[in-house]
């Protein structure tokens with residue numbers, strides 16, 4: 274297996290507050306990794322550094338061999354748009370757009386034609402148990418439905434890496450597991466690498482392995498032989 | 500899993516042959532650990548001895564597999580009682596994990612590392628159960644979930660204990 278994305282000895286502070294103190298993590302192509310650890314340990318910050326949203330104070334971020342930490346903002350934003358997908362806990366859908374338009378958005382931003390983008394977006398709704406909701410706006414969806422729409426949006430452009438920060442945090446157990454089932458199923462099918470931040474063990478159990486973040490560093494347990 | 504009570508429960512549905520009981524036991528309760536025929540018949544004959552089942556339809560000279568078992572009122576009452584009484588909430592952890600942590604602290608061993616190792620073993624098992632859940636039937640999924648929720652509870656205890664090791668060390672080392 275080859276490493277697709279990697280953080281090497283990354284340090285990052287919010288002003289005087291150190292959030293990452295030498296965090297390292299290497300993720301193989303197609304791997305699903307759960308990032309766990311106590312609140313405030315630096316999980317989201319690590320995710321944002323890996324995704325090129327934040328730039329580390331020191332250390333390196335490598336994606337497909339390219340030095341993300343050294344890229345200009347325009348380069349990082351096209352990387353985020355064209356190669357990465359995102360699913361977060363809350364408030365991700367654009368309220369003015371329909372559910373289908375929300376799903377189509379990453380493709381529209383990448384220059385896919387509107388009819389084609391919407392056609393591809395529509396195919397996700399049945400898969401997600403949301404058939405008939407394509408025309409609803411986000412205010413007309415339940416939390417779990419909106420979360421599934423956000424998941425479709427994260428995966429629709431078949432990103433190389435999907436970054437998910439507590440994607441099931443606002444959901445009840447059953448809906449949360451349905452979302453994970455879909456996420457894992459779709460990621461495996463498209464070969465998408467997934468970096469999944471969660472503090473819930475049952476959610477982390479959908480991943481191939483887990484790493485623990487503590488005090489801004491990553492502890493990867495020795496892999497247990499299956 | 501109480502084999503006698505489970506077999507009695509299966510007999511509450513309808514009188515059955517030992518073979519049918521074994522098949523249903525294995526399908527719903529065996530989970531990869533099939534009940535040996537020997538145990539099925541020895542259990543049934545103990546239940547008969549205790550008046551909880553009676554045997555009918557014995558063709559002369561036939562083997563044990565030709566007998567049909569019928570639950571009695573005594574047997575049905577026992578099933579009813581078993582179903583209505585809550586199961587003892589078992590404090591699993593207090594036995595092994597708790598003892599390990601306390602001893603590790605007493606002996607000045609790396610308790611935090613032991614907890615980390617335990618956490619990854621638990622998560623490893625949780626991944627296996629999740630895989631079973633994703634691949635299997637609803638019965639498999641429900642059983643896997645039962646295991647998953649228990650392991651999750653252990654993990655929460657592991658987190659809380661890990662966060663309070665320093666205080667616990669002071670308390671157990673004097």
Ligand SMILES: Nc1ncnc2c1ncn2[C@@H]1O[C@H](COP(=O)(O)OP(=O)(O)OP(=O)(O)O)[C@@H](O)[C@H]1O
Pocket residue numbers: 287290291292310311312313314315316317318319472
């Ligand atoms: N925008 C910010 N400004 C200042 N400090 C921040 C900011 N975001 C995070 N921090 C601090 O950085 C540290 C790491 O935060 P981070 O959000 O990465 O934690 P986390 O592991 O994701 O926690 P949680 O599980 O609560 O989401 C914390 O001490 C936090 O207070």
Ligand SMILES: [Mg+2]
Pocket residue numbers: 316317318438
């Ligand atoms: Mg966070």
